[in-house]
Amino acid sequence: MELASRCLRWREKADDQFTAIKLEPALHKWRFNHLPSSIAGRCGIGLRRRQLLWVHGLDEEKRRPWIWLAETYGYRECWSLPLTTRSERLVGCVTLYFPERRVPEKADQDLAAMIGQTAAMIISRHHENENRLRSEERFHQFATAASGALWIRDAITLKMEYASSGIERIYGVDKQTFLDRAETWASSIVPEDRAIAFESLHEAQAGKAVVHEFRIRRVNDGAFRWIRNTDFPLCDPQGRVDRIGGIAEDVTDAKLAIEHQENLLAELQHRVRNVMAIIRSIVDRTIGGAASVQEYAELMKGRIDAFSRVQALLTRAANISVDLRSIVHDELNALAIHEKKVDAMGPAVELSPKAAETMALVIHELAANARKYGALAARDGLVRVRWEVFDLGEQPWLAFDWNEDGAPGQTPSAEPHRVGFGRELIEGRIPYELSGRGNVRIDRGGAQCHLEFPLTNRPSVLGTNAPQRASVFGGTIDRGAKRI
Structure with missing residues (x-):
């Protein structure tokens, strides 16, 4: 059975197009965009049964797709087998066409199985890559739309590895500077609140989620702001803390409103x-x-x-x-x-x-x-x-x-x-x-x-000179950091 005499076709369940690969030395590829999905009817039987299925006498079939394949390429035999991942998830099927009628031998079945496993691995990796990209895009959209800022840092070096766009709004510094210079975060915290901020990071390194508050002086305008940070551990498959995640929220307006x-x-x-x-x-x-x-x-x-x-x-x-x-x-x-x-x-x-x-x-x-x-x-x-x-x-x-x-x-x-x-x-x-x-x-x-x-300005008996809402520009907020 010469390799040059065969053609391999694989189909993904979610796609009505077929990729045909003629196994020649040049491994030339082309797509049959005009082939209808009904051509996979018998292949579907193999998909449902999850077993190898062969079809004899394509030239004797009355349905046009099979007649077209037989007349155009001279195919007389068709073998179809399902493609499954290691976790037994069905991802499609692979079909081999032959110019002569024949019963699959052991070597043929082994070759078909090898091709099926390889195709299943490629498709599975393709799906995983697509899912990863979609997941990353969803995370990016979530991080961008969030009112707070999301960040991730290395648990050992504490170097920032990821920061959402909210960092720029909260800390008043562009995201790349925040990532490249670890001291940007620490230097923006007012000195008397730095101890509790670093203590919370150490607790997250030890595997504990911590919510704490501290004050910063925003880089771009010098305004003092209250930040509520949620620090939490991110573990590797072995359960070791290798990253620290965090959510930073500017709660200044809420604190001033409460005051x-x-x-x-x-x-x-x-x-x-x-x-x-x-x-x-x-x-x-x-x-x-x-x-x-x-x-x-x-x-x-x-x-x-x-x-x-x-x-x-x-x-x-x-x-x-x-x-x-x-x-x-x-x-x-x-x-x-x-x-x-x-x-x-x-x-x-x-x-x-x-x-x-x-x-x-x-x-x-x-x-x-x-x-x-x-x-x-x-x-x-x-x-x-x-x-x-x-x-x-x-x-x-x-x-x-x-x-x-x-x-x-x-x-x-x-x-x-x-x-x-x-x-x-x-x-x-x-x-x-x-x-x-x-x-x-x-x-x-x-x-x-x-x-x-x-005629002097004397307050009402009901008036007590209630202060206007405080501002945080040009001065500090007079309450210290705290653990929640």
Whole structure:
């Protein structure tokens, strides 16, 4: 049986094309792209049975593919055997064609088996190589898309062998420099955190996975950043640690957010205490000025509502200022006082949070008192409200006047009953909280009030100067490295 008289054809299951190899000294190759997959019908029987199958008399076959092979190449005999790997995985079949009819002899079967084993090995290696390339591509896509940075280093020398593109974003240095210069990683860590970073690497060398945090100074912009590293061992087939893998994440923003949240919680607790102190003060002062439970409830509601209204203005932003005209307008509207009974005039004046809170309560007390006892309780009564800004020394001051006219039959002796909490606000809190002065008196026309205080930036009773979120440029973060 001459080698030149045979042709070998092998087929992969996933491919409808066939590679035909004529076994001549030149080992010339060509592809039969036009051969339909149905030509492998009988070969498929050998595939399914996983045994050698031979077909006699190709020239007597009625199907066109076999007739074409017989007429074109003069083939009369076909042997087909499956291709399996060492793990018994079926990868295809190999078919030998002969120009004469013959029964396979022992030497022929041995030769076919050798060819089949060789072809199976080539196909298997080809598949393994393709799978490896696909796996590497998937890993590259995963590493590129990950929010953190992936790295691998030699477990003995600790030299970097692989780094994903995330390294450039986190450490601020190009990936190749990070790989070529082992000191780049160590030098970027702040000195006081290096010990725990190297200790974690040593634990990974010993076969333990470790999660730890440390601070770095980013190379490209000098910013200080918090890094959370996960170090873990990578073992060879014998179970020895030969590589160390790692995942680095920049957790700076998360840490700053947690710190800011802690500050805000402390601020909230402080604000709640301040609010409770204000309400307690209102409750205590209201008890002594109410003649009945119903009056007490009305006074409490009015005062708390006034305090709430000004807080609604202040909480639009941190330590925002409030226009005095808005306070006057809101308090008069809240008491349903007709605008014709109040003559209010003054320039635009922005009050600090503390001054806005105090003035809101003062104007509420004056307006409530005027509606119940004073000028607003009379049909022809009128309240004139004026304010202006003047300079005292090197600082602007606010002068505020509330003058009533036409109160119904009032006498000066009524003032202790009618201006209790309001008098305390004007003559007590204005000097104490706003460093100003104020006085109020009751005459036959109604209440006459004058107060003045410096226009300085004083925080709200709810404000505690909550810090803005910290920045990490130009300074270090003040918490040290730690093991998680």
